[in-house]
Amino acid sequence: MDARIRPMWPGARVSGRAFTVRTPPGQHPSVKEALEIAGPGDVIVIDGAGFLERALWGDRLSLRAQERGIVGIVVDGAVRDVALIEELGFPVFAVASIPTAPQTDLAGEVGTVIECGGRRVEPGDLVVGDADGVVVVPAAAVDDVLGRLPRVAPPAGG
Numbered sequence: 001m002d003a004r005i006r007p008m009w010p011g012a013r014v015s016g017r018a019f020t021v022r023t024p025p026g027q028h029p030s031v032k033e034a035l036e037i038a039g040p041g042d043v044i045v046i047d048g049a050g051f052l053e054r055a056l057w058g059d060r061l062s063l064r065a066q067e068r069g070i071v072g073i074v075v076d077g078a079v080r081d082v083a084l085i086e087e088l089g090f091p092v093f094a095v096a097s098i099p100t101a102p103q104t105d106l107a108g109e110v111g112t113v114i115e116c117g118g119r120r121v122e123p124g125d126l127v128v129g130d131a132d133g134v135v136v137v138p139a140a141a142v143d144d145v146l147g148r149l150p151r152v153a154p155p156a157g158g
């Protein structure tokens with residue numbers, strides 16, 4: 001994903017399966033819906049249209065996500081409660097933080113093909129994020145990519 005998408009606290013790392021959401025700018029209903037459908041090992045990936053004037057995510061949603069086994073979220077948009085999210089240790093990757101609340105009147109879609117950070121993301125793609133940002137590996141390419149890892153990994157003990 002492009003370099004706008006950053007970890008919201010130092011040391012945040014995530015890897016898991018994409019659970020996708022597309023939401024109208026600043027709108028919350030589909031984010032909350034995703035939270036109740038996504039499950040263990042999922043990373044919620046939100047196409048928020050890059051809108052930065054309202055936060056789509058915060059500490060309460062992070063706590064609920066942890067309860068459900070969701071392993072992190074990636075938002076092309078803004079979040080809030082970053083200090084509390086860091087205390088929870090929940091990995092959140094987003095463009096920015098802002099204290100302003102989301103709106104609750106328009107739904108989007110969950111579980112469809114979306115664009116996030118300039119990349120196409122399909123449900124089930126592998127999402128990996130760390131201090132450098134986030135990459136998406138298409139589900140069909142995961143075996144190939146993992147199969148090549150031993151050749152690029154440093155030697156044991158090295």
Ligand SMILES: O=C([O-])CC(=O)C(=O)O
Pocket residue numbers: 055056057058059060061062080081101102
């Ligand atoms: O308004 C919201 O639900 C987002 C938020 O602050 C939280 O999850 O704590």
Ligand SMILES: [Mg+2]
Pocket residue numbers: 058059060080081
């Ligand atoms: Mg909050």
